[in-house]
Amino acid sequence: MTRKRTEKGESYPTHVEPAKTENPLGSQVTQVFVDQLPGLNTLGISLARIDFAPKGLNPPHTHPWGTEILIVVEGTLYVGFVTSNQDGNRLFTKVLNKGDVFVFPIGLIHFQLNVGYGNAVAIAALSSQNPGTITIANALFKSDPPISPEVLTKAFQVDKSTIDYLQKQSWYDNN
Template sequence: MEGLKFVVVFVLLALASSLASASDTSPLQDFCVAINETNGVYVNGKFCKDPKLVTENDFFYAAGLNARSTSNQLGSTISSVTVDEIPGLDTLGLALGRADYAPNGGLFPPHTLPRATETLLVLEGTLYVGFVTSNPDNRLISKVLNPGDVFVFPIGLVHFQINIGKTNAVAYGFFNSQNPGLITVENAVFGSKPQINTDILAKAFQLDKKVVHYLQKQFGLPRHETRHEAV
């Protein structure tokens, strides 16, 4: 009986630990305004400004989410607000972004956020969005969204958004991490530096090597020429 109790306690502690690590660590102080200097208090990967020197500007970002041009191959642009833009976000487990989509197919391509769940709020236009569940099911869960609609993309799962309307579309994304990360599938697979061996990609995707070479040429561009701006 004592052995059973020990197992139950162990399982509960394991579950509690996994839940606690599902998002950024909760702060144990009012705030930790990030600074680049190294003479402050070191918390969660950043040094903190002396609380007595903190001002309202440490929690403010002027016009950070205004509309931006979508004149690129994908027809979409992402504007992000993270701890780099608002130092006061440090340790709060929060980031946000704005996505602008061109009419008739503006696309935020398949990607994953390794450290955050995303909640998407549509402000303008009509988006078709979806995510794919993990192996072995690989089930596509998708939905058409209109202004005011909200959709959740679970942490780590590949997802996308595309504008299926005839007008511009705008959406806001909210993330439960101050540094969600962004991995676009095509850039990671075909644009890695150094490149993944062609034989591996040809076999994995069942493609001719010439097609793999073409894709590596398309996505293996210098960073200032990449096909899509990262969050």
């Protein structure tokens, strides 16, 4: 990330280089939230750039404090979100190409998958200076301290060995 200084000596990003996507997910999110750009404080907006290798995934996650608008800058993405329990946990999906836009409502679990043959890039605008990010697998299987296997076995209706296996995985965080 290239940075520039204001007259008051504060720095802000001016250019974001393509992120490295050589990781288990094949994607990398470069956040521009209030922590990275203090000038966003009180503005109610933030951004993120998501780089995808071929078949790269931005795994199921949620932003508890912000709606996300995603625009595809390059490539082809399969995107979707799941509605709430009250709405029947309905899945909404779409294949997006360069220039297409999709909205992920505040707090709903959503994902993006590169279904093209080349790299893909998307820009996300969020309706909060700090929308938060909760990656579902990390939250459930890598919490500190761990969630009790008794809770997880009952919630997922699987045996303890399955939960033990999932808790031992190296869940990659692409943020």
